Amino acid sequence: MYVAVKGGERAIGNAHAWLAESRRGDPALPELSTAQIRAKLALATARVMAEGSLYDPDLAALAIKQARGDLIEAIFLIRAYRTTLPRFGHSRPVETARMACIRRISAIFKDVPGGQILGPTFDYTHRLLEFRLLAEGDTPPAPEAQPLAPECPHVTGFLGREGLIQTEPAGEARPPDLTRAPLELPAERALRLQALARGDEGFLLGLAYSTQRGYGRNHPFVGELRVGMVAVVLDIPELGFAVEIAEIELTECETVNQFTGSKTEPAQFTRGYGLAFGHAERKAIAMALVDRALRWRELGEEDTGAPAQHEEFVLSHCDNIQASGFVEHIKLPHYVDFQSELELVRRLRRDAAAGSEAAAE
Amino acid sequence: MPEAASQAARAEWMSVLAKADAGALAAAFDALGLAPEFDWLRRPEIGAVMVQGRAGGTGAPFNLGEMTVTRCALKLADGRVGHAYVPGRDREKARIAALCDALMQGAEADAVATAVLEPMRRAADDRRARLARKAAATRVDFFTMVRGEDK
Known part of the structure; x- marks a missing residue:
C-alpha cells in the first residue's frame, strides 16, 4: 500500500x-x-x-x-x-591550432615555436593572502608588448613530424551524443571525451591524481596547455554556407605519455586530451590524464584494476548532477521506507528473543 | 560578383555582426537612421548549437558541449532576405544583425558597411590585438646563467 x-x-x-x-x-x-x-x-x-x-x-x-x-x-x-532549448545544429569541430592564445605553455620543450606565454596565471604566485584586496583600489593595467607570432602550432605536432607520438585516428563520423542517447558501454572515445568534458572537476582531479600515485600509472607530461579564443563555425542550412558565428574561450591540454611499444608498434609517445569551456586548466589537465588512463585497451596496456582505467566506474560517476541527485535525495522524506525497515528490525529482535526463550526452556 | 565570392563576403559580414558587442551594434545601427519595414520569416528564437572538438585537437570529432544561439530571418519590402545567427540570448541583436544582412544586399550596402560593419570590425581587431599584446608581455625570455665551472 x-x-x-x-x-x-x-x-x-x-x-x-x-x-x-x-x-x-x-x-x-x-x-x-x-x-x-x-x-x-x-x-x-x-x-x-x-x-x-x-x-x-x-x-x-x-x-x-x-x-x-x-x-x-x-x-x-x-x-x-x-534541456528547454531547441537544437539548431552542430558546429564544425573547433580548430584549436588556430586559437588566439592568452596562455600557452609546454612542460616538455623550452624553446617551443610561438613561445611560452604565461597569461593571467596563478602559477608562480606565492599563495600568500593579498590583504590589499580587502581595501578597494585601482589595479594598474597589465603591461603590453609587441606580439611575435599570431598563431601557435600544437606542440605535439613537432613530435608527430618525427613519428615519435601516436597520431590521432582521423574521422568525420557524427560523434555519439550523451544528451540524446543514454550512456552505452563500452563507450567509444568520442563519448568518453564528452562525458569527461562535462564531468565534475573534483572527481576527475582525484582520479587523475590516483593515476600519478600508481593506480593506473601512465607517466604524463603536459605537452601543452593553452587557453584562448576559438572560432565556432556553423553550417547554415537555409543559406548553404558556413558562418563563423562566435568566438568562445576554451582551455586545451595535451599530455604526452610514455609508451614502450608493442609487437606491432615501435616505442613512441601516446596522448591524453582535455578540452573545456572557459579558462579551466585544472579541469583540462585532469581530463587529459583520465582520458589517457581509459585508453589502456586500445594501447594494449595491462588492466591493473585501477579505478581510472575502469570505464564504467569513471563514466557512471563523473557527472556531478547525477551524483548529487542520488546522494542528496536521501535527505528528502523517506518516512514510509524507513517505517518498513523499523518494522523489520523490531520483528527480527522479537523473533530472536522468542527463540532464545524457547531454547532456555 | 561570382557566387562563391559573394557568399564568402556575406559569411564574413554575418560573422562580424554575430561577434559584435550588442550595445555598440545597436548604437551604430541607430545612428545610421535606417528603419526599414520588414516581415518576419522567422521570429527571433533562442536555441543551442552543439560545439564539437576533435580528440587530440586533430582527430575524430566529439561533442564538447552546447552554446546558446539566437537566430531569426526577415524580409524587407523589396524582397531582400536577411538572416542572423548570433551567440547568446539577445533577440534585439539578432534582429539588427538580420536587418544589416538584408540591407547589405542592396543600395544601402555602402552605408551599412561604413557605419556599422567597419567600426565593429575595428573593435574586434582592437580587442584581439589588445589580448595579443598582453599575452606577448607574459612571454618567457629564457637566458642562460654563466656557470662557474665553464671558466
Missing part, C-alpha cells in the same frame, strides 16, 4: 522566502550584479559553463547568483535550462 501524505506548503514557502532574503544578504550592501560575477568570478563562471555543458557566461553568472555561489547547484540550474 502506498500512502500519500500532504503538508508543508507553508513551511516550504517560508523557507524559500528566507532563501531569497539570505541570497540578497545585508540590504545595506549593494546588490551583486551578474555582470560583476561574469567579469570578476570568471573562473567560477567557466566551471559552471563547462560542467553545465552550455557556453553562456551571462546565464552561468545568473546561476551562480541564484545558487548563492554553490557551483554544483548552479550547474544543476544550467543543465535544467539547456
Whole structure:
C-alpha cells in the first residue's frame, strides 16, 4: 500500500522566502550584479559553463547568483535550462591550432615555436593572502608588448613530424551524443571525451591524481596547455554556407605519455586530451590524464584494476548532477521506507528473543 | 560578383555582426537612421548549437558541449532576405544583425558597411590585438646563467 501524505506548503514557502532574503544578504550592501560575477568570478563562471555543458557566461553568472555561489547547484540550474532549448545544429569541430592564445605553455620543450606565454596565471604566485584586496583600489593595467607570432602550432605536432607520438585516428563520423542517447558501454572515445568534458572537476582531479600515485600509472607530461579564443563555425542550412558565428574561450591540454611499444608498434609517445569551456586548466589537465588512463585497451596496456582505467566506474560517476541527485535525495522524506525497515528490525529482535526463550526452556 | 565570392563576403559580414558587442551594434545601427519595414520569416528564437572538438585537437570529432544561439530571418519590402545567427540570448541583436544582412544586399550596402560593419570590425581587431599584446608581455625570455665551472 502506498500512502500519500500532504503538508508543508507553508513551511516550504517560508523557507524559500528566507532563501531569497539570505541570497540578497545585508540590504545595506549593494546588490551583486551578474555582470560583476561574469567579469570578476570568471573562473567560477567557466566551471559552471563547462560542467553545465552550455557556453553562456551571462546565464552561468545568473546561476551562480541564484545558487548563492554553490557551483554544483548552479550547474544543476544550467543543465535544467539547456534541456528547454531547441537544437539548431552542430558546429564544425573547433580548430584549436588556430586559437588566439592568452596562455600557452609546454612542460616538455623550452624553446617551443610561438613561445611560452604565461597569461593571467596563478602559477608562480606565492599563495600568500593579498590583504590589499580587502581595501578597494585601482589595479594598474597589465603591461603590453609587441606580439611575435599570431598563431601557435600544437606542440605535439613537432613530435608527430618525427613519428615519435601516436597520431590521432582521423574521422568525420557524427560523434555519439550523451544528451540524446543514454550512456552505452563500452563507450567509444568520442563519448568518453564528452562525458569527461562535462564531468565534475573534483572527481576527475582525484582520479587523475590516483593515476600519478600508481593506480593506473601512465607517466604524463603536459605537452601543452593553452587557453584562448576559438572560432565556432556553423553550417547554415537555409543559406548553404558556413558562418563563423562566435568566438568562445576554451582551455586545451595535451599530455604526452610514455609508451614502450608493442609487437606491432615501435616505442613512441601516446596522448591524453582535455578540452573545456572557459579558462579551466585544472579541469583540462585532469581530463587529459583520465582520458589517457581509459585508453589502456586500445594501447594494449595491462588492466591493473585501477579505478581510472575502469570505464564504467569513471563514466557512471563523473557527472556531478547525477551524483548529487542520488546522494542528496536521501535527505528528502523517506518516512514510509524507513517505517518498513523499523518494522523489520523490531520483528527480527522479537523473533530472536522468542527463540532464545524457547531454547532456555 | 561570382557566387562563391559573394557568399564568402556575406559569411564574413554575418560573422562580424554575430561577434559584435550588442550595445555598440545597436548604437551604430541607430545612428545610421535606417528603419526599414520588414516581415518576419522567422521570429527571433533562442536555441543551442552543439560545439564539437576533435580528440587530440586533430582527430575524430566529439561533442564538447552546447552554446546558446539566437537566430531569426526577415524580409524587407523589396524582397531582400536577411538572416542572423548570433551567440547568446539577445533577440534585439539578432534582429539588427538580420536587418544589416538584408540591407547589405542592396543600395544601402555602402552605408551599412561604413557605419556599422567597419567600426565593429575595428573593435574586434582592437580587442584581439589588445589580448595579443598582453599575452606577448607574459612571454618567457629564457637566458642562460654563466656557470662557474665553464671558466
